[in-house]
Amino acid sequence: MTFNSWEFLLFYPAVALLYFVLPKKTKWIMLLIASYFFYMCYQAELVFLIVGTTLISWIASIIIEENDNKLIRRLCLTLTLVVCFGVLFFYKYFNFLSGSVTGLIEYFGGTPSSVELDLILPVGISFYTFQTLSYVIDVYRGDVKCERNFFFYALFVSFFPQLVAGPIERPNNLMPQLKEAHKFDYDNFVKGGKHMLVGFFKKVCVADYIAVFVNSVYNNADEASALGIIIATLLFAVQIYCDFSGYTDIAIGCARIMGIKLMKNFDHPYTATSVKEFWSRWHISLSSWFKDYLYIPLGGNRRGKARQIFNVMVVFLVSGLWHGAAWTFVIWGALHGVFQVIGTLTWKKRNALLGKMGFSEKSVGIVLLRRFMTVLLVSFAWLFFRANSMSDAAVLLKKLFSTGWGVGFTETLSAMGLTLTSIIMSVLLILTLFMVDKLLHYDDSPDGSAVLTRGGSFVYFIWIVMFVWAILLSKSMSGTFIYFQF
Amino acid sequence: MLDLTFYKDVFIVLILASALVLHSGAAACGFFVKKVELSKILNTGLTVLNILLHLFLIGFMMYRGVRLDEAVLVILISVFFHTLIYFVIHTLNEHRKKEGGDEA
Incomplete structure (x- = not known):
């Protein structure tokens, strides 16, 4: 469901309408469900990746904030970076690296056996990986307070308008806004429109x-x-x-x-x-x-x-x-x-x-x-x-x-x-x-x-x-x- | 290479020109008419007329059997000139606001 599809022209008004109609406490829950639905319309089979990245970065950020021990904090940050970049590398760069190495060996006269995996590139992986990492690094630096509600943090990572192609949002800008229950505002409607x-x-x-x-x-x-x-x-x-x-x-x-x-x-x-x-x-x-x-x-x-x-x-x-x-x-x-x-x-x-x-x-x-x-x-x-x-x-x-x-x-x-x-x-x-x-x-x-x-x-x-x-x-x-x- | 024919149809050109005159009027209302209420009424009235004129233009082009790509071009020309008029007046307005600010 891309933005320039008929499905989106039906999906978005429904979400916006629900957002304004629903009670304050349930607005963000609806946004979370809508965001995951939006993502799953692209690649339902790869939703586990975004869930996994979200869960790992959330747990890491809590450990980082709760620990005064520098070593543990640094270890946690490093592990998160390794895991998140590892997933990104595997899905996006494995075949590229393997192909490049094969080409290099062939160039020098060798006969390597090609290792190419049948991988589908997860939509928006570069965007949400960078967004989650900015959150963990900001928590590590003490610039952002850790979000205790996993589902709310999941909304920050998966907020559907910017999920698949940015802008890569920063926690300081997006999270407080997601927490607010916005009412319908004509000026916002006109400018957004x-x-x-x-x-x-x-x-x-x-x-x-x-x-x-x-x-x-x-x-x-x-x-x-x-x-x-x-x-x-x-x-x-x-x-x-x-x-x-x-x-x-x-x-x-x-x-x-x-x-x-x-x-x-x-x-x-x-x-x-x-x-x-x-x-x-x-x-x-x-x-x-x-x-x-x-x-x-x-x-x-x-x-x-x-x-x-x-x-x-x-x-x-x-x-x-x-x-x-x-x-x-x-x-x-x-x-x-x-x-x-x-x-x-x-x-x-x-x-x-x-x-x-x-x-x-x-x-x-x-x-x-x-x-x-x-x-x-x-x-x-x-x-x-x-x-x-x-x-x-x-x-x-x-x-x-x-x-x-x-x-x-x-x-x-x-x-x-x-x-x-x-x-x-x-x-x-x-x-x-x-x-x-x-x-x-x-x-x-x-x-x-x-x-x-x-x-x-x-x-x-x-x-x-x-x-x-x-x-x-x-x-x-x-x-x-x-x-x-x- | 010149594969256009729509501009030979004087009615299409006239409708387009009329729409631009109406749009200029509607945009100028906000700029020159000092009374806000009157400006609003004039603006809305002229805009509604303009919309009707464009609907008529589309219908007229269908009636005349204008090719689809040419019809899109006619609408694009309209979009361009409407945006241009709005852009010029808006830019003038921005300058007026800045000058007002400087004087203050």
């Missing part, structure tokens, strides 16, 4: 529409031209943003209608002026998780430049692996690490150079140039993220850097299936997307619900119409979210 509609618009109208043209290039790497690769990669940058931020918007909207405010996960990432800033705007919940639980414990930037570079590279390599068990993701992460390291090391020199040339680093031209460069670098890295395999990525790279475009502009567009109608539609959709994102930002600002909010009701009505028409055009709502595979 807007978030949901914008999310659906991003996913169904933009991401799914653009995906067709992106796939036509990436699924036929051998026949792609350099120009086609550039267009498809730039379109993929839009597609993945709409796909993932669309999911997040729907999740935030679902929770907001019930009075629960989830953390912001995207903040206009393609307006960033550096790769470093990009990561403070893209998948914020994951970036901040890595910062708080990996980068800072590794020493952050407190132990000299060399150690800082090492720490940044570790974080981005792990981030790449988190996104998927394939070398393409590792390279994607490494590229971001390298971009960030070079960016940080040359930041002062570049600014000094600008000063010597008589430019201000805050001038519009320089800001736009930096944004353009950031989009180029990030898009280049997306090539590895989207490529179906390392061999495909190599083919695409070779074609991209070969001399000449390969074929003409018109031929490239027609090979991608881009007619004039679809080009106009893509441009209009992307421009509308830009405005929609900005309008949501206005609505989130403290005084955003002033004079014109009601004037916008019609715009949202039009979006609904657009949404229905997009469904008619695509005949079904079958496009799954890219981030589900992580």
Whole structure:
């Protein structure tokens, strides 16, 4: 049951209605049942994994809080980390590691016997594992008080809007809100509804529409031209943003209608002026998780430049692996690490150079140039993220850097299936997307619900119409979210 | 390569333009009409008219046998311009609020 399915359009209103109708004490119990039902609609057979992870982290957190003995506390934390990461590793990385080792032995002339298990990747495992670990680490650090009610803690881990693709919530933000019994609030309803509609618009109208043209290039790497690769990669940058931020918007909207405010996960990432800033705007919940639980414990930037570079590279390599068990993701992460390291090391020199040339680093031209460069670098890295395999990525790279475009502009567009109608539609959709994102930002600002909010009701009505028409055009709502595979 | 035909139908273009005029009016009400009650009534009235006009537009396109992808494009053009008008007026409003704040 994905967000963009008919089942969810029946499930969610029923849950929201029950949430407001039920007595205070039973609201959270209903949410827990609904969350597990939601999860079991995906993979009922793997529900034991989420139950097991929840139970182990809950027991560990109680032992950690009740014990003053440092050794026991540390042992408990280590055991939880080993078990949770062990489960994640087994289901997500075992075949990848086994395949890589086999490939390496074959490369050196050996004849290894392949060990590949028939494993199904549990939906959302990376998300809920990180959420449970943030809770246990926070309890260990004394930042969060241990939750004594197992079932309530289970709700924190499995809260359905953010269960399968984030945002990766922190206990300090989500747990107190889940404990409150929220009443129906018109303002929350309108704002949550807007978030949901914008999310659906991003996913169904933009991401799914653009995906067709992106796939036509990436699924036929051998026949792609350099120009086609550039267009498809730039379109993929839009597609993945709409796909993932669309999911997040729907999740935030679902929770907001019930009075629960989830953390912001995207903040206009393609307006960033550096790769470093990009990561403070893209998948914020994951970036901040890595910062708080990996980068800072590794020493952050407190132990000299060399150690800082090492720490940044570790974080981005792990981030790449988190996104998927394939070398393409590792390279994607490494590229971001390298971009960030070079960016940080040359930041002062570049600014000094600008000063010597008589430019201000805050001038519009320089800001736009930096944004353009950031989009180029990030898009280049997306090539590895989207490529179906390392061999495909190599083919695409070779074609991209070969001399000449390969074929003409018109031929490239027609090979991608881009007619004039679809080009106009893509441009209009992307421009509308830009405005929609900005309008949501206005609505989130403290005084955003002033004079014109009601004037916008019609715009949202039009979006609904657009949404229905997009469904008619695509005949079904079958496009799954890219981030589900992580 | 130009495979569109809807724009040759003057009625579709006229309905679309009328909808945009109505939307501009509805959005401008919130911006220019100082009396809140009057602004609300005007806004609601124009919005209802606009919705009816769009329903008529969809029906009209079905009657004329407009291709589905073209019909989606017509609605998308409407979405784009409606959002653009709302966006411009909302941005102006944000600036007005900021200037008001600065003066204060």
